[in-house]
Amino acid sequence: MNTPIAGAPRRVVVGVSGATGTALAVRTLQLLGAAGVERHLVVSPAARRTAAYEMPDARLERDAEVVHSFRDIGASIASGSYPVDAMIVIPCSVKTLGAIAAGVSENLLVRAADVTLKERRRLVLCVRETPLHLGHLRAMVTATEIGAIIAPPMPAFYSMPESLDDVVDHIVARALSLIGVHVPGAPPWQGEPASAARTARDGAQSQAGSAGPAGSSLPESGRPSR
Ligand SMILES: Cc1cc2nc3c(=O)[nH]c(=O)nc-3n(C[C@H](O)[C@H](O)[C@H](O)COP(=O)(O)O)c2cc1C
Numbered sequence: 001m002n003t004p005i006a007g008a009p010r011r012v013v014v015g016v017s018g019a020t021g022t023a024l025a026v027r028t029l030q031l032l033g034a035a036g037v038e039r040h041l042v043v044s045p046a047a048r049r050t051a052a053y054e055m056p057d058a059r060l061e062r063d064a065e066v067v068h069s070f071r072d073i074g075a076s077i078a079s080g081s082y083p084v085d086a087m088i089v090i091p092c093s094v095k096t097l098g099a100i101a102a103g104v105s106e107n108l109l110v111r112a113a114d115v116t117l118k119e120r121r122r123l124v125l126c127v128r129e130t131p132l133h134l135g136h137l138r139a140m141v142t143a144t145e146i147g148a149i150i151a152p153p154m155p156a157f158y159s160m161p162e163s164l165d166d167v168v169d170h171i172v173a174r175a176l177s178l179i180g181v182h183v184p185g186a187p188p189w190q191g192e193p194a195s196a197a198r199t200a201r202d203g204a205q206s207q208a209g210s211a212g213p214a215g216s217s218l219p220e221s222g223r224p225s226r
Contacts, residue, residue, distance in 0.1 A: 008037075013112050017046065025047070026055065031183055085122070092128065097125060124175055156170055156174075
């Protein structure tokens, strides 16, 4: 159902809605910029309110090449004819999730998401709410059925985070990998140490006789390095 991604994106829309998690939006914009991606930003009024509360010093606009007004439903990204590779909504409120699932494009953020879906481009929704009622879950199902990827910003503990920044980085790196942006320093999990060693051994055996060292690039342990 989801469109395959054709390499690294060059232009991405970043939608920021009013769920908690301004730090996720800040980091997403920074990492996209570091990857050389052109960033189109749409921020909802509720997101600005949440940001003022959580991160008063956050300057989301500073980390975007193009900043669109939430109400500008005539902006470039409101049209499918404007070439964009993917869109990520981070964080995504359940209100915005519901509007996207229902196709109620009454603001630019939802319109751009709707366009992303109709053009069969990648749309990642980092939906943040807890607990979830059946309506939220149904909206997630509908959004998935029409082509979105639901990627809630959930921490992983196997990466042994030492700070909130580590948690944020891990969540954002996973979300960006869904649109083809691979963050340096966030390598894929290689398996637990025992299975990583097994994989290295198997690799060495299967490559025996062929040119080049086998398994030499595997990390000592399966723990992703940071
Ligand atoms: C500090 C704060 C935290 C919030 N956290 C969440 C949240 O985690 N998830 C959510 O769905 N809504 C949350 N809300 C409520 C949304 O901001 C509200 O439903 C808003 O209408 C969403 O609008 P938007 O989707 O257009 O940004 C929060 C609001 C505030 C002020």
